[in-house]
Amino acid sequence: MTAASSFASSPPAVYTPRRHGVSRRVPVRGLDYHVTVWGEPDPVRPPLVLVHGWMDVGASFQFVVDALHEVEGVERHVIAPDWRGYGGTVSPPVDSYWFPDYLGDLDALLDALAPARAVDLVGHSMGGNVAMLYAGVRPQRVRRLVNLEGFGMPATTPAQAPGRYAKWLDELKTPVELRSYDDLAAVAARLLKNNPRLTPDKAAWLAPHWAERRTDGRWHLRADPAHKRINPILYRVDEVLEVWRRIEAPVLWVDGDLTDTTAWWGHRYPRDEFEARLAVVPTLERHRLSPCGHMLHHDQPLALARRLAQFLG
Secondary structure, eight states: OOOHHHHHHHOOOOOOSSSOOOHHHHHHHHEEEEEEEHHHHOSSSSSSSEOOOOOGGGGHHHHHHHHHHHSSOOOOEEEEOOOTTTBBBBOOOOOOOHHHHHHHHHHHHHHSSOOOOOOEEEEEEHHHHHHHHHHSSSGEEEEEEEEEOOOEEEEEEEEHHHHHHHHHHHHHOOOOOOOSSSSHHHHHHHHHHHHHTTTTHHHHHHHHHHHHHHHHOOOOESSGGGGGOSSSSSSOOHHHHHHHHTSSSOOEEEEEEOOOOOHHHHTOOOOOHHHHTTTTTSEEEEESSOOOOHHHHHHOOOHHHHHHHHHOO
């Protein structure tokens, strides 16, 4: 019997945080942004900003925040926003989401929560892509940068544009939905199915952060279904690399030994192509966690925290 199938029959103990985050609301570009904050601003140590990936939430970093406190013995000021359309940051109705809005949101958040300070910025997956772009566009705002498997996207060519626009128009004709669940146990079971390396106690803790109960009595993911639509704008690698070349902060790239990128893109975006892209980053360190998949902050929070502590200083 798998952990997911046995969850409902024998609910596990729920993970107990060592540091308790506080929810804050921050007005950002017309949105009421939800941000989880741990600790208070430190006049010496820079804020640590954690930005999550696709279909995730800021609270998902709780395990790393706890582990980092265990490793360092100090309470860093940590800021983890829910991107627009995720968690507690509700977006007005939109057809699609795109990177420029995330950049604008991050810039405004840092102006509000860390004015006139360089921050330590950590991004996972989609958040890693945003963090890399931001560090190249606003190099003076980032002291240290950590990219947790933010691979970017496969290269595109102008010839793909007509088909891309047509596919987007076709998708607009069909409403998008996300699956709902009977109860929190079912949500936790889904998390365990998505990632078999996630422990049941962590899945039980994540479930109410990942989903909410609505008026129909069912539990719905805290995510706008519009995130499932393709973006009509092509991913232009040449533009991305020009931004990466302008990153001034030291960069730490972290990946998991069990991550299989062919599950996402097949052979359209091989790892050697990504390695060639990373070569343009001026100052780069690499670290691999094992055994570990794409959800590094869930699979190996303590090992990740140890490497973060060493890199951030």
